[in-house]
Each structure stands twice: as C-alpha cells, then as structure tokens.
Amino acid sequence: MTDNKSTPAVKIEKVHKRFGELHALKGIDLTIQQGEFFGLLGPNGAGKSTLINILAGLLKPTYGQVSIMGHDVINAYQAARMSLGVVPQELVFDPFFNVREMLRFQAGYFGRGRENDAWVDEVIENLGLTDKAHTNMRKLSGGMKRRALIAQALVHKPPVIVLDEPTAGVDVELRQMLWAFIKKLNNDGHTIILTTHYLEEAEALCERVAMMKQGEIVALDTTANLLSKLPGKNLRLTLGQANLPSTLLPMLKNGENGIFTLALTELNQIEYALSELRKANVTVQDMQLIEADLEDVFMSLVGENSIQHSAPEVGEL
Amino acid sequence: MNIIDDLISPQWRGTYTLFKKELFRFWRVAFQTVASPVLTSLLYLLIFSHVLENHVQVYEGVPYKAFLIPGLIMMSLLQNAFANSSSSLVQSKIMGSIVFVLLTPLSYVQFFIAFLAAAIIRGFLVGLSIYLVAIWFVDLSIVHPLWIFIFALLGSALLGTFGIIAGIWSDKFDQMAAFQNFVIMPLTFLSGVFYSIHSLPPFWQAVSKFNPFFYMIDGFRYGFFGQSDISPWLSFVVVLAFLLGLAWLALKMLKSGYKLRA
Numbered sequence: 001m002t003d004n005k006s007t008p009a010v011k012i013e014k015v016h017k018r019f020g021e022l023h024a025l026k027g028i029d030l031t032i033q034q035g036e037f038f039g040l041l042g043p044n045g046a047g048k049s050t051l052i053n054i055l056a057g058l059l060k061p062t063y064g065q066v067s068i069m070g071h072d073v074i075n076a077y078q079a080a081r082m083s084l085g086v087v088p089q090e091l092v093f094d095p096f097f098n099v100r101e102m103l104r105f106q107a108g109y110f111g112r113g114r115e116n117d118a119w120v121d122e123v124i125e126n127l128g129l130t131d132k133a134h135t136n137m138r139k140l141s142g143g144m145k146r147r148a149l150i151a152q153a154l155v156h157k158p159p160v161i162v163l164d165e166p167t168a169g170v171d172v173e174l175r176q177m178l179w180a181f182i183k184k185l186n187n188d189g190h191t192i193i194l195t196t197h198y199l200e201e202a203e204a205l206c207e208r209v210a211m212m213k214q215g216e217i218v219a220l221d222t223t224a225n226l227l228s229k230l231p232g233k234n235l236r237l238t239l240g241q242a243n244l245p246s247t248l249l250p251m252l253k254n255g256e257n258g259i260f261t262l263a264l265t266e267l268n269q270i271e272y273a274l275s276e277l278r279k280a281n282v283t284v285q286d287m288q289l290i291e292a293d294l295e296d297v298f299m300s301l302v303g304e305n306s307i308q309h310s311a312p313e314v315g316e317l
Numbered sequence: 318m319n320i321i322d323d324l325i326s327p328q329w330r331g332t333y334t335l336f337k338k339e340l341f342r343f344w345r346v347a348f349q350t351v352a353s354p355v356l357t358s359l360l361y362l363l364i365f366s367h368v369l370e371n372h373v374q375v376y377e378g379v380p381y382k383a384f385l386i387p388g389l390i391m392m393s394l395l396q397n398a399f400a401n402s403s404s405s406l407v408q409s410k411i412m413g414s415i416v417f418v419l420l421t422p423l424s425y426v427q428f429f430i431a432f433l434a435a436a437i438i439r440g441f442l443v444g445l446s447i448y449l450v451a452i453w454f455v456d457l458s459i460v461h462p463l464w465i466f467i468f469a470l471l472g473s474a475l476l477g478t479f480g481i482i483a484g485i486w487s488d489k490f491d492q493m494a495a496f497q498n499f500v501i502m503p504l505t506f507l508s509g510v511f512y513s514i515h516s517l518p519p520f521w522q523a524v525s526k527f528n529p530f531f532y533m534i535d536g537f538r539y540g541f542f543g544q545s546d547i548s549p550w551l552s553f554v555v556v557l558a559f560l561l562g563l564a565w566l567a568l569k570m571l572k573s574g575y576k577l578r579a
Contacts, residue, residue, distance in 0.1 A: 056420055086420050092413035092414050108337075109335060112330070
C-alpha cells in the first residue's frame, strides 16, 4: 500500500463484469506503470468504458481486483479515488454554477480547501478558461464544457488521469490543444490512460496500447512493437474513372472515388499489381507506398469496420 | 462562508462542501424554492381562515386562523425538505452530474449527511419565513418552543431522508412527481393540517393514526398551543421511529450503490 515509484499506477487482475446475460468484461489483466501514456482502444461496445467505470468506482466488478496506486478500488476506495482523476465521455455539467465555483466545489469534495484555490486558478488558465471562469456552465460551448470537464478531473492533483474519449466531437483546433495539454500532463509525471477509437490519436500520443474486442484484450504492447508486428505496406493507387482489375481484388483493402488501397505482404507485389494494371490498360494517375499504421494492426486483430480514421470536425470553441 | 471553510477540518471538508453546494443550489433559485411555498401557504391561510373562521373552533381559546398556522408551516416545511433532496438527486442523475460526487472519496454516510442537512435547512427556512409573515396577521402564542424545534427538526429530517430514497429510486421526474402527488400530498392533507382528527368519524380517526404526518403536525402544534390531539411524547416516539427506519433504508441503498453504482 505505497505510492512509491515501483507501485503500478493501475493494476487490473482477472476482472469480469456481467450485466445479466451480457458478459461485458471477460477476465481482463492489465498493469499500467506510473508515468505511462497508455491507450485503451476498441470499437463501441468493446468494454473500454465499463473498464474505466470500474476503475472510477462507478461500477463494481463481478469478479477480480483493481487497484490504483496500490489502493484497492473497493476496500480502499477513498485512497484510490484520491489518486484518480476521470474525464467522463459525456458532456455533463451542473447548471447552477459557474466554472470557478464548480471547480472549487470539486476540490472541496476531495478535502481541499482555500489553500487549493491557486491551483484551481492555474488549471483554469492552462486550459484557456480564464475568460469563462465566471460564466455559468450552461452557457459554455461544447468545447469549453469539455475543457471544464478536464479541469474538474485535475483539481485534486491526481497522479493518475483517465480520459474517456476526450476528443470525441471536438474541432481540430481544440483537439490539438487538448493533445498538447495531455502530453504536458504526462511530461509533468502524471500517468495518462486514454480511451479512444480514433487510431491516429493513440498512434500520436500513446507509448503503449491495449486493444479490446468484445470484453477481452486482444493485443497489448508498445505502439512501436504493434506497428512492427505488421511489416506489410499499403499501395495507394489513383486510377481516376477506371476500375481495379478483378485479379487485384483479393489485395484490395479499400477503394472509393477512384482511389484504391492494396495491402501488400511483400514488396514484389508492386510489380505484380502494375503488370495487372498494364494488362487491363488502366492508367495510373498517382501511386504512393504507405507504411502500415495502428489501424492495420487493429483491423487485423479486431476485423471490424467500427473504427473512425479521424475525429469529425464538429463542435465549436 | 469563507471563515467557516477555514474552520472545517479536512476530513469533514468533503461533507461540508457537498452540503454547501446543495444550499447554494436551492438558494440560486430561491423564488421557486423558498418564496413560492411561502406565498402558497399564505394563500391557504387567507382563504381557509376567511371561509372557516366563524365556523370552526378546534381548541378552546384558539381562533381557527391561529390553529391553521402551525399546520401550514409544518406542511410546507415537510414538502420542501422532501423536494430539496429528491429533486437535486433526480436532476443530477438525469443530467449525469451526479458522477462528480460519485468519483470523489465521499463515503455513503457523508453523502447522506450532506443531502439531509441541506434538506433540513431548506425546510427550516421555508417554515420560518411563513411564521415571520404570518405573525403580522395573526396573534400566535408559543407555549413550548423546544417541542416546536424538535418536531421541525425530526419532520424535516424524516422528509429529507424520504426525499433521498425517492431521488435514488426515481429515474425520471415523472416518478418523483408521483411520490409528491400520490404519497406526500395526500398524507399531508389527511394529517390534520386544516382540522383536528377529533372532528373526524371514528373510522377516519383510526386511519389517521397510521399516518406519520399526523404525529409530526400534532406534535408541532402542541409546541404553539400546549394542546394537541395526542400526547407530544407519543408523537415524538412515532416520528423518531419512522425517521430511524427511513434513515436505515436510505443508508442501506446508498451503501449498496443502488441505482447509483451498478
């Protein structure tokens, strides 16, 4: 029960969760060390949020144990929750209060008094909320509400921070700002656990990644190792109005608007593809050789099309 | 409030903060949560006392207008204590903001104390406001102030606790309104706010004795007039027993995480 550096930030052992007939988590084992930037990936319904809610004490595991900084989330829930800051996925807020009031209340729930006000103001400033500190939560835009939610998770200076889909539905500018802010938190020593189904986000930020599918972890490794496990490359061909010859269809990964991506297992397949195109009298307008990315790893493991390539550019600042 | 903040020890700061947040929550909408029930009670007083003043004599030497006031005070006090905890919980559940409290190290007992204390304060505030306005119109004696305080405290605690149970159980405003309209309201109106149960036929007198609201209002009224339908000690025991029973149930629900932590 210590907070020294060797204690894992999060330890999840044999965790099962059932909701009636639904077996949402099927024996999850996972250890996240202090200072890690960890990504939890998976399509909707994979069990990411269920796992996060168990960490946060919002759900109880049917079986298994979870600890945060060495504190069991059930038996030592107060110490565990003191060590954890959670940014929920939904834009929830209390409509009666302004940003600063809400943050001070949140700090107070964790036993922090007026001595913590300077830190609250620092969080407000770092998240670009200074102009909105006296604005009622109800009147904030979606992007500002998202920032306020992140601020709420930080007011008690937790060593472990969980962000559940933090960039879902936010615009490009805010996404970049949030990425930079989360990276800074990690550099300052916070352990970050990020759930996302935007693979680009995990690739850009996370040192280590767990991929979940139907309540199980199907891959767990460093991002670099996961990428190296799939040595294949992709060949992207721009063919304009022409169709892809049928002989190349087995290699087709995706194709739309005249742009076709072929999955290659060996480089000499390029020559084969080009010869087939020549035989079919198809002119190649453009051609690119692309390294495999996390999406390829993910697709090979999960095999579902429920992953989004990038965050939709919606919302406002 | 800042001075109190500094005096609170860190282990009670979480409870105090949740209590303070609940106070601010209803105070921000004080027209709806305080002024409105005061006005409603005064309208009851105006209409019922005007219509029945010369027709009803409940206690010897006590005008009907004066008899009515403690009942109206207690009725509003109880309804508002219930409304405070129940509406706050249902609203925060529906909006999802309950998560901000559930993520904290606050224990289920601390959660209970904070919500209960805020409900008691709102009940007292509404009751006191009605009293202060009513004494401008009616000469109202106070014979046993301690009994008044005890029944106000027990009554607001009982309904505040019941509000916590209703708030945890209800998933939507409609369900909470059902508690208010089909439980609280009938029990209040049939408890002797506007009459003495001695004016009822024997059957309904017997039925009234199963209504906990009757004991709260009768005991409260004893504090004003030194007269009541039954002994204030019996009322005290009955109300205390109901309070302990409901508090046990509310704490059990909170401890198990019923409808809050699945």
